Amino acid sequence: MKPLTIGTLAKSAGVGVETIRYYQRRGLLSDKGPRRGAYRIYESGDLARLRFIRRAQALGFSLDEIGDLLSLDETDDRAEARALAQARLGEVEKRLRQLQEIRDALKGLIACCEHTESPAPCPILHTLAENDELDTHAR
Amino acid sequence: MKPLTIGTLAKSAGVGVETIRYYQRRGLLSDKGPRRGAYRIYESGDLARLRFIRRAQALGFSLDEIGDLLSLDETDDRAEARALAQARLGEVEKRLRQLQEIRDALKGLIACCEHTESPAPCPILHTLAENDELDTHAR
DNA sequence: GTTGACTCCGTATCAGGGTACGGAGTTTAG
């Protein structure tokens, strides 16, 4: 049977070869391991780890946080994992609130723009150019 | 009265001097203009433009989009401005939906983790390490 | 035993939105 080389692993995980190397440089994936000749041979654990990374990314964790999660996984540290998930949740909720404000502001501007007639200045541009305090804080 | 130099302008607009230079390099702000001796003198229009930029940023527009908005502002092109705002709104709403999914997934994991006892694997880590299809698509 | 595909490794580059640094010139307050 074929040894699991970097290219095959990349394909199974749905990432690029360069990405795997990158994760190795970042310490998310071991870069030591058995070799056949000059070529590193990977195992199914590496694939699982890659999938772990992709799932955590989908939940919005940064690669640094994922590094932490991976070591928690090794020790099965539930409290710490929950704390990380909580922290992430907090940030997600904060960002959600910001985005909701942004959405409402945009909707308001668009609606307003549709109801005004041409001699008046465009509300969208006008609002952006205004001098009062609209300042939702910058992102 | 004091001439409006870059430092003063930066302070009034709440940005750094380097940021103003950066915007000039990006073409968002003119870098030609009256000088007193070697020093560029700014005018209130520049401050207004900076505020415009900050407001648009707060709504999530990129600097490139803001460049477009600024030229629309000069011609007062309502239709185009509305189109840009619509496009932005679409992206904001899409991101909102993604973040809601992420939030729900995180909440579920955290709640689940609180209700299981220690011999079982931590649901958070376990879910991330699972082999089934959880894949919300990556951000 | 050669050709084509793959791997290794280091380094560079991308996007986006700035920030930092350094040396020289200028301005302004005291």
Next chain:
DNA sequence: CTAAACTCCGTACCCTGATACGGAGTCAAC
């Protein structure tokens, strides 16, 4: 007049998550 503070300008660097490139080595098939 002098010293501090500011400005100019060019260039380099930060962060994040990758992606690209190039030359050399290696492996597998025919």
